[in-house]
Amino acid sequence: MTGQVLSVVQKKGGSGKTTVLASIATLMHEDGAKVAAIDTDPLTPLADFVEACNKQGIEIDYEIETDERALPKLILAYKKEYDIVLIDTAGIDSKATDHSIQLSDLILVPVKAAKPDAKGLVHILETIETQAALKAAHIGEDNFKVPTYIVFSDFKPNTKMAKISSQLIIQKAKAKDITVLDGKMLHRTLFEDFISFGGFLEGNARSAAKDVLASLQIANALDYYDKKKR
Numbered sequence: 001m002t003g004q005v006l007s008v009v010q011k012k013g014g015s016g017k018t019t020v021l022a023s024i025a026t027l028m029h030e031d032g033a034k035v036a037a038i039d040t041d042p043l044t045p046l047a048d049f050v051e052a053c054n055k056q057g058i059e060i061d062y063e064i065e066t067d068e069r070a071l072p073k074l075i076l077a078y079k080k081e082y083d084i085v086l087i088d089t090a091g092i093d094s095k096a097t098d099h100s101i102q103l104s105d106l107i108l109v110p111v112k113a114a115k116p117d118a119k120g121l122v123h124i125l126e127t128i129e130t131q132a133a134l135k136a137a138h139i140g141e142d143n144f145k146v147p148t149y150i151v152f153s154d155f156k157p158n159t160k161m162a163k164i165s166s167q168l169i170i171q172k173a174k175a176k177d178i179t180v181l182d183g184k185m186l187h188r189t190l191f192e193d194f195i196s197f198g199g200f201l202e203g204n205a206r207s208a209a210k211d212v213l214a215s216l217q218i219a220n221a222l223d224y225y226d227k228k229k230r
């Protein structure tokens with residue numbers, strides 16, 4: 001089996017990286033996928049979440065890997081064993097994040113509709129470009145790109161801020177030819193309890209996260225669902 005590696009990256013901290021990844025982890029687990037989570041954040045938010053899930057009988061495997069030298073080997077080993085390997089990163093420039101980007105089949109960048117997140121987006125898109133260029137040189141393939149998607153996070157649709165910032169973010173994405181997902185991680189207070197206590201997604205947080213997963217499926221970004229269709 002060769003699974004897919006999905007990393008969630010964004011320079012801006014608190015942009016919803018761990019929340020969107022935890023959501024994808026539990027939803028894909030419910031759909032029968034063999035899911036592994038790798039936490040490269042020294043504060044281990046994803047690992048804490050998965051541990052809480054494990055205690056409730058939700059069996060998702062996880063590993064904390066804060067040593068960037070050991071990370072590539074772990075990612076490649078997991079890729080052979082799982083349908084999807086989900087990598088959470090810290091909102092800092094680090095070798096761990098660079099390695100995760102290099103070894104990803106798919107990258108998700110969450111952005112809150114706010115100026116600091118838009119700046120963080122520009123920064124991380126440059127990092128992704130740099131890593132893609134290095135990989136392109138390495139594999140001898142021009143124009144190599146890692147499929148990258150932007151997802152609105154903690155989105156409050158009726159605010160002026162959302163309207164103005166989302167336009168700005170969509171512009172920046174277009175300039176780099178990167179898709180912004182239609183499905184959004186809407187602002188839902190239930191996400192707080194979900195991430196703090198683990199478990200399955202409930203209520204309107206569940207519907208929001210499902211919309212994001214559906215958008216990725218529509219984009220044919222997730223091999224697990226494409227294989228299931230066949």
Ligand SMILES: Nc1ncnc2c1ncn2[C@@H]1O[C@H](COP(=O)(O)OP(=O)(O)O)[C@@H](O)[C@H]1O
Nearest residue numbers: 013014015016017018019154185186187188192
């Ligand atoms: N869609 C959302 N609705 C409401 N709160 C959210 C949402 N996404 C994230 N949050 C909250 O925002 C904070 C930061 O989210 P987190 O996923 O930890 O971001 P990051 O991993 O990028 O630092 C957390 O308190 C989380 O509960």
Ligand SMILES: [Mg+2]
Nearest residue numbers: 017018041045
């Ligand atoms: Mg996080």
